Amino acid sequence: MSNAYDKAHELKEALAETQEFKSLYDLHRQIDADDIAKKMLENFRKLQLDLQQKQMQGVQISEEEAQQAQQQFELVSQHELISKLMDAEQRLSVIITDLNKIITEPLERIYGEPPQEQ
Incomplete structure (x- = not known):
C-alpha cells in the first residue's frame, strides 16, 4: 500500500512542473523586479485582506470601502504584469480546486455527495 504522504509530495512536484505554476512563478x-507594480500589488492585497478580515468579523463594509476596493481593482487590472499575474493565479486556482475535488472523493463515499452550487 502506498503512503499518502509520499503521493502528496509527488503531487507537489507535479504541480510545480505545470506551465500554470511556472508562469505564476x-x-x-517580474513584479518583484518592478517597484511600481510591486507596490501597487502590495497595496491591493492589503486592502483585500483588510476587507476580508472585516467580513470574517461580521463588520459591515461601507460603501466607501467597497468603492475604494473597486477602484484599486480597476487600477491594478490595468497594469499589464499584475493583470497577467491575476490571470495566472486564477488558472492555478482552477487546477488546485480540481485536485482538491479528486483528493476528497473518498470522503464522499462516507459523507455523501456535497450539495451542488447554484
Whole structure:
C-alpha cells in the first residue's frame, strides 16, 4: 500500500512542473523586479485582506470601502504584469480546486455527495 504522504509530495512536484505554476512563478519574479507594480500589488492585497478580515468579523463594509476596493481593482487590472499575474493565479486556482475535488472523493463515499452550487 502506498503512503499518502509520499503521493502528496509527488503531487507537489507535479504541480510545480505545470506551465500554470511556472508562469505564476515567473510573473511574481517580474513584479518583484518592478517597484511600481510591486507596490501597487502590495497595496491591493492589503486592502483585500483588510476587507476580508472585516467580513470574517461580521463588520459591515461601507460603501466607501467597497468603492475604494473597486477602484484599486480597476487600477491594478490595468497594469499589464499584475493583470497577467491575476490571470495566472486564477488558472492555478482552477487546477488546485480540481485536485482538491479528486483528493476528497473518498470522503464522499462516507459523507455523501456535497450539495451542488447554484
